[in-house]
Amino acid sequence: MATNGPADLSSQPSSSRHPGIDHVLPSSSLKSLAHPLRVRIYDELSSYGPMTASGLGERLGESSGSTSYHLRQLERAGLVREDTTRGKGRERWWERTPGSIAIPDARSLPAGSAERLAVKLVEDEWFRSRETNFREFVLEGDQVFGDEWLDIATSDTINLRLTPDQLGALVADIDVVLKTYIDAYKRTPTPGSRPVQIHINAFPLMRGEPTAESADSADTAATTKEP
Numbered sequence: 001m002a003t004n005g006p007a008d009l010s011s012q013p014s015s016s017r018h019p020g021i022d023h024v025l026p027s028s029s030l031k032s033l034a035h036p037l038r039v040r041i042y043d044e045l046s047s048y049g050p051m052t053a054s055g056l057g058e059r060l061g062e063s064s065g066s067t068s069y070h071l072r073q074l075e076r077a078g079l080v081r082e083d084t085t086r087g088k089g090r091e092r093w094w095e096r097t098p099g100s101i102a103i104p105d106a107r108s109l110p111a112g113s114a115e116r117l118a119v120k121l122v123e124d125e126w127f128r129s130r131e132t133n134f135r136e137f138v139l140e141g142d143q144v145f146g147d148e149w150l151d152i153a154t155s156d157t158i159n160l161r162l163t164p165d166q167l168g169a170l171v172a173d174i175d176v177v178l179k180t181y182i183d184a185y186k187r188t189p190t191p192g193s194r195p196v197q198i199h200i201n202a203f204p205l206m207r208g209e210p211t212a213e214s215a216d217s218a219d220t221a222a223t224t225k226e227p
Helices: 027-033 036-048 053-060 064-076 114-144 164-185 215-224
Strands: 022-024 080-082 093-096 100-102
Touching: 027 036, 027 064, 027 114, 036 053, 036 064, 036 080, 036 093, 036 114, 053 064, 064 080
Parallel strands: 022 100
Antiparallel strands: 080 093
């Protein structure tokens, strides 16, 4: 039977990338998120924790009426919820609904469909947000943080030649390490901790060519080939 309550994202299937960990947004929730301001609101709550509509409005340069409206839409989509542990004043506090989400694989969606366009919009906003956060740190971090943070923060680029299986194994190893820290600190941060963002990008370069088989390998294969 139909319900007017928030969507239950925990009942959605996981992505093939993180089976048993994340939940792929259904079409209705994806379309609700596919609005630039809603993605920004969702990112703010994800990165900085619970806020009121007024607090979000101040951070994002929007009116509290606008952020309040979009928060209600995100609530219906199951993406945010009221934080009932906060004060009981006139304004409600909002938090991101716990749990990891994933957007559908665009390859599985018809070209030009509303769902595929929604995926593109959300992806673009997430990329913009990551770039903005990193650029802010690079340009202004030394005005905000002490050496204890500046000496440990890092941005590395590593170039390798890998097969799909090797890259998959590398990413799986990284996921194991990240999950250890997520389980330990996501819901129970240590006093004195700050919001920290970690970006992981691992992908084949568009203008690269496959590694050719070496002459020695070819000779070995030829001499060991069964008749």
